[in-house]
Amino acid sequence: MTSVDEPAQTNGRLRDAARTQAEILDVATQEFARAGYDGARVDEIAARTRTTKRMIYYYFGGKEQLFTAVLERAYGVIREAEQQLDVEHLDPVAAIRRLAELTFDHHEQHPDFIRLVSIENIHGAEHIAASAKLGRIGSPALEVIRRILAAGQESGLFTADVDAVDLHALISSFCFFRVANRHTFGVLFGRDLVDPAQRAHYRTMLGDMVIAYLTAERAAD
DSSP states (O other): OOOTTSOOEETTEEOOHHHHHHHHHHHHHHHHHHHHHHHOOHHHHHHTTTSOHHHHHHHHSSHHHHHHHHHHHHHHHHHHHHHHOOOTTSOHHHHHHHHHHHHHHHHHHOHHHHHHHHHHHHTTTHHHHHOHHHHHHOOHHHHHHHHHHHHHHHHTSOOSOOOHHHHHHHHHHHHHHHHHTHHHHHHHHSOOTTOGGGHHHHHHHHHHHHHHHHHOOOOOO
8 A cells, every 4th residue: 555655646647746736736726715714615626627635735734734835825915016027117106006906906806805804804814823934925015015105205205105015015905805706796786896807996096095195195193
């Protein structure tokens, strides 16, 4: 009998470990996003991949570790996009608009990410808290926001004394709500927030809101 500590061979050769793990994560992402953490089944994930339940346990250790790996990869995608964002050549107003658009585009293109984050919040962020990788990953966007805010305040364009985390929350909340609440909002108010015909409108509106907040006249204390 093959030891659980050794990957089984298929067709006389070892599977490509990286490809197999990526396939497992692809399917696991869909299954956790669809059924939630409690509802997802490792058996179902295995059935939809070219591997076995035993191999999933070999690579990831169990359902909890698999979900954590799914979260780590999902957050890694947005963090990588943030790291690649180049706004140094833009003025502060254009730079903060571009940053908001990056979050808008990512959340729209990755609805499973929105579902996974919602699920993790239901579980009190316990998997994120236990992940050393996510603890180190941080958010490159925060440092970008700090530099943009400093440049905007130094130039006099930005009048608000805003914390980078608060501004990040402001941007993320609109982008997250638009995807997470699409169906309930649509039923209650008769408007599809992710209607392609309205995409440019909402994308521009987000940037306008952020810039209006940063440049608004402030009453003297």
